[in-house]
Amino acid sequence: MNVDALLETIPPLAVxxxxxxxxxxxxxxxxxxxxIALVSAxxxxxxxxxxxxxxxxxxAAAIGAIxxxxxxxxxxxxxxxxxxxRLGRRFPKHFGPGHVALxxxxxxxxxxxxxxxGRFIALLRIFAGPLAGALKMPYARFLAANATGALCWAGGTTAVVYFLGLAAERWLSRFSWIALIVAVLVGIGATLLLRERTGRLIADLEDEHDWDTLRRD
Structure with missing residues (x-):
């Protein structure tokens, strides 16, 4: 069974x-x-x-986000x-002091x-809901920002990836895989650069948190 035949067995509802x-x-x-789930779909x-x-x-993406x-x-x-x-003690890689502080x-x-x-940024996408609640942001304001952000992110990402996919399918019928590989590498490079800069900010804030803790002790 080839890849196309395998993909055709996936029910759309499951996606x-x-x-x-x-x-x-x-x-x-x-x-x-x-x-990744949204882009793949x-x-x-x-x-x-x-x-x-x-x-x-x-x-589906917008509803799930909201x-x-x-x-x-x-x-x-x-x-x-x-x-x-509590989450920081159990999952320091995702909820460490630097992540929370940033x-x-x-x-x-x-x-x-x-x-x-925050819907467009990986770190805030995880923190937005719980942190807004913990900081007692009024729910009406939170819901308005959450819903509009979810619609823009889900709709925009789906539209961009969908039309790029259509264009790539036409390109690949006439050209080689080189252009697609270059585009993928550029996207990965930009993602890694953003992640590295975010990680640096988190590390700086964790150092500040440790220094404040030592001073209090």
Whole structure:
């Protein structure tokens, strides 16, 4: 069985459910690859041999993001900042003091805009709901920023990837894989650069946190 035949056996409904579930759990505060799930589904939708609707993909992603962030907000409001202290002890790579400090700093400075733009940033995508709740952001303001951010992120990402997939399919029928490989490498390089800069900010904030702890002791 070749790849195309294997892909054709995947029910479209399963794709929508997986996209919504993965993004919903990520928005809840669980570090899952929501963006990868969305991009993969949008690429599948761009294949003319598959019956996957790109609008349904975007809708599933938006619904998952809104529902997951709302549940995360409720949990954060219920348990407060102590929730992140417990998570930091158990999952230091994702909820360490530097991660929390950076997210909190962005929230303090930008307010609801941090919720909106947080949908486009991996770190804030995990923290947005729980942290907004822990910081007692009014729910109406949170919901407005959360919903508009989710719609823009899900709809925009799906549309861009879908049309790029259509263009790539036409290109690859006439040209080699070289252009696609170069584009992928550029995308990976940009992602790694952003991750490295974020990691540096987190490390600096963790150093500040450790120094403050030593001074208090």
């Amino acid at each position: 929508y459910v997986i996209v919504g579930a993965v993004i919903g759990l990520e928005s809840l505060g669980i570090p899952l690859p929501g963006e 949008a690429l599948l939708a761009s294949r003319h041999t598959l019956d996957i609707n790109p609008v349904a993909v975007g809708a 529902v997951g962030d709302t549940i995360g907000y409720s949990i954060g409001r219920r348990f407060g900042m102590s929730l992140f202290e 997210a909190k700093q962005l929230f303090t400075r930008w307010g609801v805009w941090a919720v909106f733009f």
